Amino acid sequence: MSPVVAGSIHRNAYRDSVELMGIAAQLEQLEAVHRAGLIMATPANLAVLAEAGLAEAAAGGAGPNDLVVAVAATDRAAADAALARATALLAAGSGDPEGARPTRPAETLGEGLGELPDANLALISTPGTYASAEAVRALKHGLNVFLFSDNVPVEDEIHLKALADRKGLLVMGPDCGTAIVDGVPLGFANAVRRGPIGLVGASGTGIQQVTSLIHRFGSGISHAIGTGGRDLDERVGGTTMLAAIRQLLADPATSVLVLISKPPSPSVARRILESVRSSPKPVVVNFLGGDPVAVIDAGAYPASTFEAAARLAVRLATGEASPADANDGSVGAVGPEMADLAAQVAVRLAPSQTAIRGLYSGGSLAGEAKIVLGAILGHDRHDQILDLGDDEFTVGRPHPMIDPRLRNEHIVAVAAEADVAVLLLDVVLGYGSHPDPAEALAPAIADAMALAITSGRNLLVVASVCGTDQDPQDVQRQERILAQTGVMLETSNARAAMLAASIAAAAAPTARPAPLVGATE
Amino acid sequence: MYIDLETPPGALVIAIESVGGVPAGILVRGSTNLVALGVRPGMSFEPTPGGWSIPPAGIRIDVTGAATWSPALPRTARLVRGPDLASRVAVARAITSRSARAGGLWPSERRSSEEPWLIRARALIDALLDGLRNDDGDRATGAALGLVGLGIGLTPSGDDYLIGMLAGLEATGHPLHGILAVAVAEDVAARTTRVGAAGLTHASLGAYPERLHDVLVAVASEAATSRDLGRAVERAMEFGATSGSDTLAGLFAALDLPAAADRSERPAA
Numbered sequence: 200m201s202p203v204v205a206g207s208i209h210r211n212a213y214r215d216s217v218e219l220m221g222i223a224a225q226l227e228q229l230e231a232v233h234r235a236g237l238i239m240a241t242p243a244n245l246a247v248l249a250e251a252g253l254a255e256a257a258a259g260g261a262g263p264n265d266l267v268v269a270v271a272a273t274d275r276a277a278a279d280a281a282l283a284r285a286t287a288l289l290a291a292g293s294g295d296p297e298g299a300r301p302t303r304p305a306e307t308l309g310e311g312l313g314e315l316p317d318a319n320l321a322l323i324s325t326p327g328t329y330a331s332a333e334a335v336r337a338l339k340h341g342l343n344v345f346l347f348s349d350n351v352p353v354e355d356e357i358h359l360k361a362l363a364d365r366k367g368l369l370v371m372g373p374d375c376g377t378a379i380v381d382g383v384p385l386g387f388a389n390a391v392r393r394g395p396i397g398l399v400g401a402s403g404t405g406i407q408q409v410t411s412l413i414h415r416f417g418s419g420i421s422h423a424i425g426t427g428g429r430d431l432d433e434r435v436g437g438t439t440m441l442a443a444i445r446q447l448l449a450d451p452a453t454s455v456l457v458l459i460s461k462p463p464s465p466s467v468a469r470r471i472l473e474s475v476r477s478s479p480k481p482v483v484v485n486f487l488g489g490d491p492v493a494v495i496d497a498g499a500y501p502a503s504t505f506e507a508a509a510r511l512a513v514r515l516a517t518g519e520a521s522p523a524d525a526n527d528g529s530v531g532a533v534g535p536e537m538a539d540l541a542a543q544v545a546v547r548l549a550p551s552q553t554a555i556r557g558l559y560s561g562g563s564l565a566g567e568a569k570i571v572l573g574a575i576l577g578h579d580r581h582d583q584i585l586d587l588g589d590d591e592f593t594v595g596r597p598h599p600m601i602d603p604r605l606r607n608e609h610i611v612a613v614a615a616e617a618d619v620a621v622l623l624l625d626v627v628l629g630y631g632s633h634p635d636p637a638e639a640l641a642p643a644i645a646d647a648m649a650l651a652i653t654s655g656r657n658l659l660v661v662a663s664v665c666g667t668d669q670d671p672q673d674v675q676r677q678e679r680i681l682a683q684t685g686v687m688l689e690t691s692n693a694r695a696a697m698l699a700a701s702i703a704a705a706a707a708p709t710a711r712p713a714p715l716v717g718a719t720e
Numbered sequence: 721m722y723i724d725l726e727t728p729p730g731a732l733v734i735a736i737e738s739v740g741g742v743p744a745g746i747l748v749r750g751s752t753n754l755v756a757l758g759v760r761p762g763m764s765f766e767p768t769p770g771g772w773s774i775p776p777a778g779i780r781i782d783v784t785g786a787a788t789w790s791p792a793l794p795r796t797a798r799l800v801r802g803p804d805l806a807s808r809v810a811v812a813r814a815i816t817s818r819s820a821r822a823g824g825l826w827p828s829e830r831r832s833s834e835e836p837w838l839i840r841a842r843a844l845i846d847a848l849l850d851g852l853r854n855d856d857g858d859r860a861t862g863a864a865l866g867l868v869g870l871g872i873g874l875t876p877s878g879d880d881y882l883i884g885m886l887a888g889l890e891a892t893g894h895p896l897h898g899i900l901a902v903a904v905a906e907d908v909a910a911r912t913t914r915v916g917a918a919g920l921t922h923a924s925l926g927a928y929p930e931r932l933h934d935v936l937v938a939v940a941s942e943a944a945t946s947r948d949l950g951r952a953v954e955r956a957m958e959f960g961a962t963s964g965s966d967t968l969a970g971l972f973a974a975l976d977l978p979a980a981a982d983r984s985e986r987p988a989a
Contacts, residue, residue: 241869
């Protein structure tokens with residue numbers, strides 16, 4: 200039996216092609232619908248409809264500014280149902296009140312507490328202008344606050360944290376991207392096992408890197424508390440980090456503490472280190488690029504990279520490390536195996552290729568890479584590490600950990616830069632991140648490599664995957680996809696940066712040679 | 721937000737500032753939500769002493785003191801063919817290809833490859849490019865007219881492709897640019913949507929969106945870094961759902977055409 204063709208005309212309907220294609224796909228999933236199309240009734244499009252045997256759908260005098268919904272279905276009832284569905288979907292897309300509305304969720308803090316009276320934490324992700332008022336409201340209800348919102352004035356942050364401190368509560372943020380509270384991931388976080396190590400960090404992807412590596416090294420996390428990037432600023436004074444340290448020191452499930460941050464202001468650093476001076480629990484401190492001597496003086500363990508922090512914390516948690524194991528801060532110490540590998544691959548580079556281009560989705564990982572490159576290669580070079588998650592790149596578009604398109608564009612563009620030897624990448628897994636980032640990145644990486652070859656160069660790509668085997672994206676699968684694309688993989692961001700620097704050093708005879716001081720661990 | 725308001729011979733476009741200059745357009749500073757103000761596509765508008773009014777929305781637009789911008793291609797967007805240009809175009813094309821959304825002319829893993837309109841569009845594009853390579857004006861204009869109004873969205877992809885194509889042909893001084901520009905503008909209001917007709921009418925007169933200017937300037941400039949190129953392409957692609965990438969498809973196709981000298985050296989078939 201031949202299908203029934205039916206159509207409806209929506210006068211002066213202005214919809215973009217992606218929306219129309221999406222509606223057509225939904226109609227075609229309906230039972231008994233063979234084919235559906237939504238198209239502007241221009242003469243050219245009507246000719247296509249006619250060729251497809253759907254000319255009847257446009258009967259009724261549709262003009263170029265009218266939208267035609269064409270459906271071919273098993274019977275008239277199915278066709279009519281599909282047309283009605285299309286009308287509803289078009290109305291929903293336009294904000295028309297005739298459109299279908301989802302079940303109404305709680306829209307205020309009060310309504311939320313009505314549904315969940317035992318809640319002890321509020322996650323706030325409103326525009327910055329409104330975030331402070333919501334946070335004050337949450338604190339007054341006795342709730343800890345995870346403040347995902349950015350663009351909150353620093354004066355508000357100081358006020359909120361002072362209020363929280365008086366009430367014995369925590370304000371994580373503003374602009375806090377990551378936390379794991381009592382095993383519950385908030386924001387961008389990885390799936391890690393529970394364990395004895397507690398983190399406090401003013402660094403989203405820094406927390407992700409350290410917690411993921413702790414999981415990989417066989418241990419686990421009690422809590423990982425984000426503070427927001429400004430917490431260790433002089434004006435804020437480290438209020439949340441100090442409060443979180445107190446809570447973790449009192450927490451029986453936590454036996455080792457790890458503190459991570461970009462270098463705090465000196466007075467805040469002194470206050471933080473003073474707070475752990477008499478700690479009965481070992482404390483590992485990774486203030487990127489900070490002074491290890493002050494950490495050692497406070498009786499804590501300095502770690503120069505996120506990997507070093509994770510490794511040291513695990514050894515302390517298992518009783519394998521003692522105060523004598525304090526890291527000497529030798530960031531960028533390259534082992535002989537890595538140096539050999541770098542020398543082997545560097546011969547594939549053209550003479551013009553000496554620079555490193557880092558395209559990062561994680562700001563803290565980008566910061567760590569800069570420190571590693573500086574330590575190995577010095578600073579008088581043309582390397583460039585871009586944090587594509589920075590506000591400069593994310594205005595009006597999703598973060599690159601969610602949407603790979605921006606980074607893919609930059610990856611392909613790197614192929615045109617004759618001086619680039621190594622493309623350095625991070626791939627961050629976990630809740631909130633892209634569901635399959637390696638699959639999304641691989642074609643762009645392959646294109647960049649191919650484009651470089653057409654210009655007589657080999658573009659080397661080095662990356663690390665920040666994630667665990669329990670993450671929704673499956674770390675092994677992500678690594679396999681990247682390796683099959685020709686990416687040189689390292690197990691941590693620090694090691695990836697070290698490899699990139701070692702390759703650049705081997706490619707540029709004038710560059711400072713990579714120091715060979717034995718293993719990094 | 722991009723609002724197209726009916727007015728012959730083209731349209732008045734009201735857009736927020738980040739859209740960039742558009743022919744016959746007014747940019748509104750800040751993140752004004754025009755829909756929230758009650759402005760809808762197709763509303764009638766009237767000239768006023770200081771600008772325009774949109775009576776159905778109760779809005780007056782005062783343009784006294786507004787900065788002006790020319791939609792004509794700047795001198796810096798004129799292109800000289802050569803290996804460097806081809807290399808920059810290849811990179812720009814690769815960037816676009818990576819990011820183009822399904823629903824337009826760029827290849828996609830999604831269902832668009834099966835769309836009947838797309839199959840027809842590809843055949844017409846092949847014919848158009850063949851006509852342009854062989855200086856066959858009839859073949860080129862015949863194919864171009866077939867593309868007018870072809871595609872599923874607000875601005876049919878065929879229109880966007882032709883706008884980009886006209887910009888590329890003009891920037892490279894292609895000998896068939898003139899006849900193609902005249903052909904696609906003829907009776908265009910009956911052939912495509914109002915938005916598409918406005919874009920084609922403006923393009924036929926040498927008026928193009930600022931975003932397209934920026935891409936041309938980036939690929940024309942030897943001093944432009946790949947980052948400049950990426951930004952220009954990325955910004956152009958933000959235009960509409962697939963309009964930006966479809967326009968770039970036409971632009972790059974025009975820039976990939978052989979130079980006049982190369983065409984004349986080609987042996988006779």
